[in-house]
Amino acid sequence: MTDYRCAVCGARSPVESLAWCCPRCHGPWDLDFTAGPVPRNSCAGRAGSLWRYEEALPLAATGATGGGPGTVSLGEGRTPLVPLTAAVTAKLDFLMPTLSFKDRGAVMLAELARRLRPRRVIADSSGNAGTSIAAYCARAGLDCTVYLPEATSPKKxxxxxxxxxxxxxxxxxxxxxARRAHAAADEDGSFYASHSHNPYFLHGTKTYVYEVWEDLDGRLPDVLVLPAGNGTLLLGAHLAVAELHAHGLIARRPAVIAVQAAAVAPLAAAFRAGREDITPSAAAPTLAEGIAVPRPPRARQILSAVRASGGTFLTVTDDQIRAAQLDLAARGLFVEPTGAACWAAVGAHGLGDRTAVVPLCGAGAKTGLAPGA
Known part of the structure; x- marks a missing residue:
């Protein structure tokens, strides 16, 4: 296993230490890891899970390309691309085993925890990350506790x-x-399966872009439209694009359009003001609960990634999210309100004549229709 490296001050720690953040400055960890090139023409014969891209993963399965015996998996990934318009395609990540894209990162954290053998796994979530961590810990035979806000959906x-x-x-x-989870994670023998702090999660979510690249015959669209709460899918996508470009597997990098709920949009505000970091916003009610994050730990990285791509931030109102959820349902795609946010942004702001892929991140069966829809 590679070492953790603090994204803020550069301090290092062995992964085996179970330290969930930098002890010096409390910044989130990155990994000292260099991905190898994925041979696209060889992927077809591999396992139908994210382990098919093991050259790019920091927990490659020993001796078996695409996942070996004992590697944690529920067959996650390989979600389909479905056209919404002539230029915009949806990637149906709500068809994951636990019905959200968070499975991409959860499988990596569960596999890491399986190898480290902690006394227990701790997580915190507004719902989807918690369900993913719980499922993959069950698969790995790990004890798990998930801390949730009291208003979390009963179904989750x-x-x-x-x-x-x-x-x-x-x-x-x-x-x-999150504060309760942090306190529990500081106890001896606890592994904090944090989707916002642990970089292994980002190396799982980057498979979203590897799948798009594989399914579009070695190309990427002009634009990746991605949600931005804690930014786990966005930062994973940024990693994948950089890796594919570095290995000469794509000729150009797509722009990233990051989407926030208008009610809680600290990243969008910082981007528009030209700042490198956020001014934390107050929590506020919104239909897009999954991206309503007032203080994302990786805010500086998210802002830097969007700027480096030549992209921008867009915000959407609850009315726009509600309309987008109904519109997708009328097309046969029932997603939760947060999962409709990116499609709402495309409908409200447009993309010109650029091609784009939009993620549909969570199933509507988890929450039902937005109130008033």
Whole structure:
């Protein structure tokens, strides 16, 4: 295993230490890891999971390309691309085993924890990350506790418990749940399966772009439209684009359009003001609960990634999200409100004549229709 490296101050720590953030400055970890080139023409004969891209993953399965015996997997990934317009294609990541894109990162964290053998796994979530971590910990035979805001969807709480994890409801908002998880993660023998702090999660979400690249015959669209709460899918996509470009597997990098809910948009505000970091916003109610993050730990990295791509930030209102969810349902695609945010941004702001891929990140079965829809 490679070492962790602090994204803020550069301090290092062995992965085996179970330190969930930099002890010096409390910044999030990155990995000292260099991905190898993925041979696209060889992918067809590999396992139908994200392990098919093992050359690009920091936890490659020993001795078996595409996942070996004992490697944690639920067959995640390989989600289809479905056209929405002549230029815009949706990637149906709500068809993952736990019905959200978070499975891409959760499988990496569960495999890492399986190798480290902690006493217990800790997670915090507004719902989808928690259900993913719970499912993959069940697959790996790991003890798991998930801290959740008390307003979390009952269906998501039920799903977490069904997988054998312990859902702990915390009075207050998403940040209150995170604080409880941080305290528990500091206890000896605890592995913090944090989708926002642990970089292995990002190396799982980057397979989203590897799949797009494979399915579009070695190309990427002009634009990747991506949600931006904690930025885990966006930063994973940024990693993948950089790796593909470095290995000469794509000729140009797509622009990234990052989407935030208008009610909680600290990243969009910082981008428009030309700042390198956010001014934390207050928590506020929004239909897009999954991206309503007032203080994303990797804010500086998210802003840098969007700027480096030549992209921008867009915000969407709850009315626009509600309309987008209904529009997708009318096309046969039922997603949760957060999962409709990127399509709402395309409908509200347009993309010109550029081609784009939009993720549909979470299934509508988890939440039902948005109120008023």
């Amino acid at each position: 709480i039920e799903q977490i418990a069904a997988h054998g994890a312990r859902p702990e409801l915390v009075p207050g908002d998403r940040e209150a749940a």
